[in-house]
Amino acid sequence: MINPGDPPRDPAQEGLLLWLASRLGVVALVVVGAQAMMEGDAVPPPFLERWKHWDASLLATIAEHGYDGAPGSEPDAGLPAFFPGMPLALRAVHLVVGDWTVAGLLISFVAGAVAMTALARLAEFEGPAGTGRRAVLALLLWPMAVFLFAGYSESLFLAFAVPAWLAARRGRWPLAAALAAGASCVRITGLFLALALIVEFFARRRPVRQLARQAGWLLLPFVPLVLYSVYQHSRTGDWLAWKSAQEAGWGRHMVWPWESLITTWNSAMGEGRFAWAFRFEIAGAIVGVVLVLVLLYLRRWSEFVYVGLQVGALLCSAYYLSVPRSALLWWPLFILIAKASGGQAPWRRWIIIVYALVVGPLMALNVLIFADGAWVG
Secondary structure (H helix, E strand, O other), rough: EEEEEEEEHHHHHHHHHHHHHHHHHHHHHHHHHHHHHOOOOOOOOOOOOOOHHHHHHHHHHHHHHHOOOOOOOOOOOOOOHHOHHHHHHHHHHHHOOOOHHHHHHHHHHHHHHOOOOOOHHHHHHOOOOOOOHHHHHHHOOOOHHHHHHOOOHHHHHHHHHHHHHHHHHHHHHHHHHHHHHHHHHHHHHHHHHHHHHHHHHHHOOHHHHHHHHHHHHHOOOOOHHHHHHHHHHHHHHHOOOHHHHHHHHHHHOOOOHHHHHHHHHHHHHOOOOHHHHHHHHHHHHHHHHHHHHHHHOOOHHHHHHHHHHHHHHHHHHHOOOOHHHEEEEHHHHHHHHHHHOOOHHHHHHHHHHHHHHHHHHHHHHHHHHHHHOOOOO
């Protein structure tokens, strides 16, 4: 409860404090967990070595050598699937810090701080007092939140996308378009953001003259997507090189959704760690479908487009891959959780508590698994 004499709350400051505290928590968990998982007198790998896995290594390769890979080695067919925003940022930061892993961690740290402050402001703009900090907490506890710490592209994308959405909500369309263009440099998800901004723009009632004057800004987020396609076409002769790279690198191609479900289900019913990974994928798909239906019921058309197109693409892939990880980019999910756990009714406060108790341990587990070099998401 807020007393009349209390100073005004700053949701951005609350979001930033949660972000900083969670980063310290991840560091402590990895340091302690690394030693706890060692047998006998074995010494765990250095801290930085535990963050060089999977996409972080591929992004560093692009930053250092370009999309042809390291000289003298067979180029990874999946490299063009990564948009140039994160490699360019890595290259710039590497000029200062001199280590690719440190550069990736620094980018995610700073970008995540920007994203969390923007999410807190956006959620507070959308809901009652306290929605901002609860939305940030819900995102930081998501089972795949380890990718916000690692040198991956999720934090950088959110650092552009969430402020872009906040600017659009406030009617600042030139700023929204410019920030969305930055998001389009980082991930193909920028395409879905650009389409959602168009829906958001025309869903708001304004004079026709004002619509005509501002509508041109909506083309800006598509520019990086076009330029990247032109660049890859000059290299490979393929206008959709990013899509072809996903097919070549991870076997992802479009199928009917029931075919994808059957393939994923069969993998999930197997044994071992990968079976559990596919069970996570199915759980993430269920969350995605429910979220899309809720947004449709609430008639939140622009958010329905943003999330719905992603869920549709993920569920029509050859098999479910990175669905829970992609959910890190679905900020409407975390705002809805935050809004549901607010209000005067005491039972509502239990929503965020139960959520934290269920997903928090999964988040900690995935941090340890990732730091151990195993596949997560």
